[in-house]
Amino acid sequence: MKLSDRLFGLIATIGALAYGAGALGIQTSFMSDPVGSKTFPLMIATVAFLCGIVMMLKPDDEPEWPVARSIGALIICAAVLVGYAYALKPGGFLVPTALASGILSFQISGKPKLAVITGVSLSVGLFVLFKFVLGLSLFGLPRWLMG
Amino acid sequence: MEIINNLYLGFSVALSPYTLMLAVIGCFIGTIVGALPGLGPSNGVAILIPITFTMGLDATASLVLLTAVYYGAMYGGRISSILLNIPGDEPAMMTTLDGYPMAKNGRAGDALVISGVASFVGALLATLALAIVAPSLARVAYLFGPAEYFALYLLAFCTLGGVASKNQAKAAFASCVGLGIAMIGVDHTTGMTRYTGGNLHLMDGIDFLVAIVGLFAVSEVFFFIESHGKDSSLGVKLGKVTIPWKDIFHTRWTMLRSSIVGFLAGVLPGAGASLGSFLTYMMEKSIAGKREEFGTGVAKGVAAPEAGNNAAAGGALVPMLTLGVPGSGTTAVLLAVLMTLNITPGPTLFADRPDVVWGLIASLIIANFVLLFMNVPMIKVFVRILQVPPAILLPGVTMVSFVGIYSLTGSYFDLLLMTVFGIVGYVFRKLDIPTVPVILGILLGANMENNLRRAMVLSDGDWTYLFSSGIAITLWVAAIAGFLAPFFVRNFLKKPSRPSDAQ
Numbered sequence: 001m002k003l004s005d006r007l008f009g010l011i012a013t014i015g016a017l018a019y020g021a022g023a024l025g026i027q028t029s030f031m032s033d034p035v036g037s038k039t040f041p042l043m044i045a046t047v048a049f050l051c052g053i054v055m056m057l058k059p060d061d062e063p064e065w066p067v068a069r070s071i072g073a074l075i076i077c078a079a080v081l082v083g084y085a086y087a088l089k090p091g092g093f094l095v096p097t098a099l100a101s102g103i104l105s106f107q108i109s110g111k112p113k114l115a116v117i118t119g120v121s122l123s124v125g126l127f128v129l130f131k132f133v134l135g136l137s138l139f140g141l142p143r144w145l146m147g
Numbered sequence: 148m149e150i151i152n153n154l155y156l157g158f159s160v161a162l163s164p165y166t167l168m169l170a171v172i173g174c175f176i177g178t179i180v181g182a183l184p185g186l187g188p189s190n191g192v193a194i195l196i197p198i199t200f201t202m203g204l205d206a207t208a209s210l211v212l213l214t215a216v217y218y219g220a221m222y223g224g225r226i227s228s229i230l231l232n233i234p235g236d237e238p239a240m241m242t243t244l245d246g247y248p249m250a251k252n253g254r255a256g257d258a259l260v261i262s263g264v265a266s267f268v269g270a271l272l273a274t275l276a277l278a279i280v281a282p283s284l285a286r287v288a289y290l291f292g293p294a295e296y297f298a299l300y301l302l303a304f305c306t307l308g309g310v311a312s313k314n315q316a317k318a319a320f321a322s323c324v325g326l327g328i329a330m331i332g333v334d335h336t337t338g339m340t341r342y343t344g345g346n347l348h349l350m351d352g353i354d355f356l357v358a359i360v361g362l363f364a365v366s367e368v369f370f371f372i373e374s375h376g377k378d379s380s381l382g383v384k385l386g387k388v389t390i391p392w393k394d395i396f397h398t399r400w401t402m403l404r405s406s407i408v409g410f411l412a413g414v415l416p417g418a419g420a421s422l423g424s425f426l427t428y429m430m431e432k433s434i435a436g437k438r439e440e441f442g443t444g445v446a447k448g449v450a451a452p453e454a455g456n457n458a459a460a461g462g463a464l465v466p467m468l469t470l471g472v473p474g475s476g477t478t479a480v481l482l483a484v485l486m487t488l489n490i491t492p493g494p495t496l497f498a499d500r501p502d503v504v505w506g507l508i509a510s511l512i513i514a515n516f517v518l519l520f521m522n523v524p525m526i527k528v529f530v531r532i533l534q535v536p537p538a539i540l541l542p543g544v545t546m547v548s549f550v551g552i553y554s555l556t557g558s559y560f561d562l563l564l565m566t567v568f569g570i571v572g573y574v575f576r577k578l579d580i581p582t583v584p585v586i587l588g589i590l591l592g593a594n595m596e597n598n599l600r601r602a603m604v605l606s607d608g609d610w611t612y613l614f615s616s617g618i619a620i621t622l623w624v625a626a627i628a629g630f631l632a633p634f635f636v637r638n639f640l641k642k643p644s645r646p647s648d649a650q
Contacts, residue, residue, distance in 0.1 A: 004578060005578065008578055012320055016323075019327055022342055026334075026339065026341050026342075027339045027340075028337060028339065033336055033600050033603065033604050034600075034603040034604060034607065034608035035599060035600040035603045035604075035608075036337075037334040037336065037337050037339065037341060039599075040326075040330070040595075040596040040599060040600075041327070041330050041341070041342075044323050044326045044327050044330070045323075045327075047319060047322075047323050048320055048323035048324070048327070050316075051316045051317070051319050051320035051323065052320065054316035055316050055317065055320070058316070060313075060314060060317075060578075060579055063577045063578060063579065065577070066373045070372070070373045073372050073373075074369055074372055074373060074573075077368070077369065077372050078369075078566060078569075078570055081365070081545070081549075081562075081566040081569070082563060082566055084549065084562070085549075085559050085562030085563045085565075085566060086559055086563075088549070088553055088559065088562065089559055093550075097546055100542075100545075100546070101542035101543070101545070101546050102542075104368070104372070104541065104542040104545060105538045105539065105541075105542045106538075107372050108371055108372055108537055108538040108541055108542075109536065109537075109538030111538070114536075114538055114539075115538070118538060118539045118542055119542070122539070122542055122543050122546060123546075126543070126546055126547065126550065130198075130550055130554070134198065134201075134202055135202065136198070136201050136202070136550070136554045137554065138550070138554065
């Protein structure tokens with residue numbers, strides 16, 4: 001059936017329509033030029049729309065999607081990265097980095113001991129590298145702890 | 148004799164002990180990054196950009212550092228191709244065809260040295276050619292008006308989507324995604340916001356660095372998690388490394404020919420290093436005919452693609468510096484470097500900032516000699532680094548990417564966006580949708596639209612103005628031809644598959 005490409009083509013087509021509709025809703029002002037701020041986005045939407053149609057009609061072979069267990073690991077990792085993004089500022093560098101890199105390491109190798117060592121040593125090592133060698137401004141611990 | 152003067156200026160900038168030190172550090176880091184399986188020049192440079200800027204280096208220094216990383220990664224890419232049968236990136240793929248069999252035949256050391264010398268020849272000749280060609284092309288570029296630039300951008304997207312990809316619809320869609328993202332933020336002509344959805348974080352648009360690091364580096368992490376780092380064990384042993392003078396002498400014409408073809412492939416906007424290594428390998432294969440069995444581990448099969456892709460790396464700098472149009476994923480990343488440094492590539496760069504241009508060219512020449520030294524006598528050091536398990540390496544890469552972006556923008560929103568780009572990059576690559584056009588779209592989108600609008604202002608809304616000059620018409624024809632060519636020549640351009648371990 002070559003479902004992946006057809007499905008993605010459909011999403012692309014709908015996305016292009018939405019983008020085009022968004023373009024029509026762009027506010028214009030009195031200071032305008034012959035092209036205006038809608039034309040170029042509309043051109044993009046048109047090309048993307050056509051590409052989506054072609055992808056639906058002429059799909060490539062099905063890619064090898066990962067097995068369920070790998071998908072689980074991928075979702076965990078994505079969640080960890082999102083969590084890391086939120087935690088980095090309030091939590092300081094050391095703790096969130098150790099946790100995030102430890103979990104990522106565990107997802108790759110499946111060895112808990114290696115993961116713990118990786119997490120801790122990456123966190124400390126990178127902190128020293130960034131803070132003291134490269135001179136970036138980073139806070140090691142949460143700011144409320146540092147007073 | 149202008150070129151001598153220019154090079155003199157360049158070396159006077161690049162030969163200061165500080166810049167020299169940066170070049171050496173850059174070469175070293177670059178070779179490591181290139182050698183690590185799955186990490187190529189684009190991700191390497193992408194990860195290092197934010198860190199370089201937060202370190203507060205000036206324009207010339209950061210440019211020297213990052214281009215040294217770029218050249219270093221091009222050299223280093225061959226190490227994992229030869230020893231692990233895993234190309235660090237697309238251009239290094241052709242090197243696996245003869246490099247890996249050669250390593251399996253017990254000649255890993257020879258393969259590494261031959262490819263190192265070939266890289267040196269290709270990159271050095273290309274850098275010299277860059278020094279000669281770029282100023283004259285910069286003079287031509289003065290003739291370019293908005294209509295010509297619009298057509299030129301189109302040409303870059305079309306060749307990228309046509310010659311350099313497998314499925315035009317997917318490549319064109321990827322370009323649209325990039326261009327579409329570039330539209331987000333304040334429209335500078337009218338002062339109104341577009342596609343921000345009222346989100347203040349999106350007012351300034353999406354930072355291309357966030358997109359680049361997400362699409363190139365974070366998506367790579369997802370790939371490794373999927374494979375659980377399985378296929379990166381060192382399959383071959385590296386014994387004592389000696390210099391195979393005979394093979395190097397034997398491949399001298401191959402290296403020379405491949406350097407020229409590679410350089411030309413690199414100069415084409417949108418084509419880049421993958422095309423360079425592919426063309427040179429196929430050329431040498433057909434010149435050698437059946438006498439030498441390409442694919443079984445012959446020296447020429449290692450020398451050709453390496454000379455080709457390194458020459459293309461130099462060639463790709465020509466359109467990037469003179470016109471501001473990158474020829475490959477990595478030059479797109481280098482364009483991002485220039486844009487972040489507030490340097491606008493283009494003909495005026497040669498007139499206004501000769502110190503930057505010639506300092507860059509001189510440091511590339513220096514980097515080449517440093518790299519030759521690092522990659523032949525010191526090759527064992529890099530081979531050892533390959534043995535770092537992915538379970539340590541990949542988390543490290545991720546954290547460096549995050550901290551880099553975070554220290555540059557200080558915003559959690561950018562980190563979230565980067566993760567989203569990582570997921571998008573993973574899905575795109577699974578579906579065989581190239582991610583380089585997305586980057587190119589984000590980088591060039593605003594310029595492309597501005598040139599279109601300026602052209603229409605000049606002509607008062609007359610669309611035929613876009614086709615009104617000889618240069619513009621030539622570019623349009625080339626763009627259409629580049630996009631459609633694969634329909635006719637695809638059968639000739641079928642890529643050979645990577646050697647399997649089963650043989």
